[in-house]
Structure formats: C-alpha cells, structure tokens
Amino acid sequence: MNYRVITVVLLFLAFALPLVCAQKAHAIAAFTRQHKTECSTCHTLYPELNEYGQAFLKNGYVYSEKRKGDKGADKTAAAGKGEAGQADAGKSDKNEGIRLSGIPELLPLSITANQSIVYNDKAFDGDKWDFSTRSVVLQAGGAFRELAGFYATFDLFTHSSNSLLNDSNKLDELFMVWRHLFGTPVNIKFGKFEPRLSLWKKSDKIIVTSFATSAFKAGSSPFSMETTQDALEANAVVGRRLFLAGGVVDGKGRNNVDAYGHVSVKFGGTDFLGNEPELDFDRESIWDYLALTLAAYGYSGRNSDPFVTSIRNNFYRVGGDVDLLYKRLRLRGSVVTGRDTNPDFVPVTEHAKPLVFASELEYLFGSPVNFAGIFRYEYEDTGTGKVRRYIPAVAYIPLQNVKLVLQYNYENTSFINNKIALLDVSFSF
C-alpha cells in the first residue's frame, strides 16, 4: 500500500513543482475580468466562497449597495483628481453606449476545467487507476447594471463516471435574478438553478466531492438537493443579517409543483450585504473574527417513475446547517432528514426515512492564502444501509485560478470498505 501512496504523492509533486515558481496571481474568470479584481476577493481557495463572495451571490452578482446620499461611481470618478482619476473616469465614459444599454463591457464568459487521477482499491472492473475523469464547464455570469443578475453553466464535457452528472442535457444552470423588485429588498430568481436550501451551493467547496447532505438520493428517486431544477424563487436579505428564500419547482410531466423554503441568520462577521462589522481597534473581542451562520430549510415534492408515471413518490426534506468561521478556521455542519413514500417506485410501497449528516473542518494557510487542510466526516442512512465517509484532503493553489486537491475517501458501508485516492487539478480562465 505504501508504494501507492508514494506514487500519488510523487504525481502530486510532479504537477505542483512547475507551478510553484510563479510569483503573481492573475485569475481571469468571468467575474474577475468584469470587476478587474482577483479571485480572492470572493473566494478562499476557489470555488469556495468567502463571506464577501456569499454576499455577492446573495446580492444578485452586484457589488454591495451604494450608501444613501452617495453619488454614482461614474460621476465621482469623473470628478476625480489627478491622472489616475482621469484615467478611471475615462474607463467609465469610453463605452457609455454599452453601459447605457446595460450590456456588460466584456463578454462575461469563462471556462473551468478539471482533470483527476483516481485510484480505487475496489474498482468494479478491476481497473484501479483511472486517468480519464475530467470535465469542462462554460460559465457566464454578471449583471445588467444594477437591475438584474444572471448566471449560467454549460457542461461542455463531463466524464460519464462523474457522480455529479445530474441531468442528460448539458445546460446545468441558467437563471436571472431581478434585483430589488419595485424598490423592495425582494429579488426574484427565475430559470434553472439549485433551489436555495442549504447555505452552500454545490460548487461552494474546496475538495472535489459534494456534501452528502446535498448530494444524497433516496432509493431510485432522482431528487437531490443540489440538482438544478426549473424554478421560481423569491429571496430577500432582511435587516442585513436575515436571509429568507422561498420558491416553487416545476415537476416534469405533472401539474403539481414542489415547494421549498429557507431561512438563515448570521451572527458576527460580514453581513449578508457585504458590510463589515463594527469593531474597536483598541480592544480585542472574540467577535472581531467570529462569524456564525445558522440555516433551516424544507422541501416538499413528488416525483414518479419515468416509465410508469402513475407510480409516485411523495417526499419531503427538512434540514439545518451551521457555518462557524474564526480567523483561518472554518467548521461546517449539516444535517438532513425526511420521508419518501415510495423512493424505489415499486407497486408495493416501502417508506424510507433518510438521515444524513456531514461536517467539515478546514484550516487555511499562507499569506496570501494558498493552502488548505480539510477533514470531512459524513454519515448517510437512506434506508439501504449506513455509509460513513472519512475524507482527509489538502489543497494548494500556486495561482489563484489553478488548484490541486489531493483527497482520500475512506468509505465504510455494511458490506464493503472503499478506499479511493484522488488527485484533481482544476483551472479556470
């Protein structure tokens, strides 16, 4: 076993060494290009979001609101003093037509690709090494001035063994957020997206695998919380630290709609609009660095056998998340339970009561941050047996848009113990 571990480590180093010498980070994904800022503005190690990235997401892909009484940025820039001010004003004015049309100045497209080397001790086909797991995703995102935000992801290529493949078509996400409907805090989100249940989008993580609480499926039911669906959602940040979301999902081939709701509250840290907390520079307090976010959510829906639509499964999910941040340390916990009346779509119904729990401890290293140590524990009981996963991992970003992850999945089930080592290289441009 030792030589295998050594092989994986050597491979990791072989990938990493040519990249170590790089001195400057030039992340160039869509938002970076658009806002001319580095990835670390919104991410810890991409694509995991930091507090500011969470606020940017909740704010419909628009930077935090202008303060009351402030002049518009363009006017202020135009009145700027000195050469830099004039240069900045020039940047704002030179494409006035494009700006007035509401069109992003740069085509808001980017590509994220990843390539994995997987070693599976218990591979079904006996092929323990797999170098062919890869994906290429085209992304688009931005805002039409401050009126609406938009986001899309299109799977250009996804390896068939990728467990995240959740739909046969290639368009994974496409939605628009109409911000601040008629001057209210309410945003309307419409299109194909991940209904807001958990605190974290499926992409909001450093390691490769999704949280079990978001990814699990009961029996043959195609539903998982991270599956993107055709939905209409209203959400709002209330009082800066309370976030509410509720929506309906169009079930394919039936008249009924699924419904869901989410509430989250944040204590300490940057608020949901991206404003920093007030603190005293002359006095230490634990709240200077501590941020605690709590969430609760529920989903009620039904689905049916794709071949015999009369056989239906009514289900619900309820769950809660906790996200604790203190300086470089982050602890995430999530629990979901629920009930499925007929998850295997069989004539004789068999109820299932899934219970899934996941927790992740993460510590960031470096200044700027370029390394993370992670340990995740997951417990999954969906009625077909209990699964426990222990996932230690390390991640390194030689540049802000290039990431290497080395993770080991030890999966303990009632029948078998799976051991999977994975080296993943991903990059975004």
Next chain:
Amino acid sequence: MKTFICVMAAVVLFSTSCFAGVKTTGRGDTLNFDAAAIPSSMRASFDVMRIRCIKCHTMERTVVAITTGVAPITGQPFDRAATRAYGIKMLRKPDSNMNKQEVKVCVDLMNYLLDEASR
C-alpha cells in the same frame, strides 16, 4: 531658446505623475506614494502598508482610491468610513495576516493621505 527647449524636454522626460495634495511615484503597477513626502511620524505606518498591502494587490489600487476618492473595484466612495471598513475587512481576511495594531496605523495613514489629497 535652445536652453529653454532642453530644460523643458528634461522636465517632460523626468517628470512623473503626481496629485494635487499627495505626491506619488511611478505609474501603472508601480504607482506608489512618494515615501519622501510621508511625514516621519508616519513612516513606520507607511512601511507596514508598503509590505502588507502588496501581498495581494499593487499599491496602485490604494493610490487610486485615495487620490480619486473612489474605490477602483467597487466604484464606491473612498472616504474615512471606507478606510475603516477596508481596514476591518483586511483585518478579518486571512490573506493579509495583519493584526489590529497594523490595521489601525494603516487606517490612520490612509485618513491622513485622504486629507492631503483633498487639499
């Protein structure tokens, strides 16, 4: 006349960008505050800023924010409230690795530079 032209050419050749109240050196990525123009009482603060801030971004960003009064990324006004907010943001951001005292002196320095820039 020849002397005048030579002098003017030398002035043009060796001149660098500067702002009404804040002296700067360089341009583009190398744009920075002129260390010689920083009062000696704030030189230590400037050293903290010079070393810490460039870990993640160039000093150009800070210079532009202070001299124009507009934060170049967000497009929002860069005033005393903003220097404090950015200070807190950098304090809490692990990338900066700054402690409270370091952030405090940088905020004080930025406030001083804002005052100078507004003259």
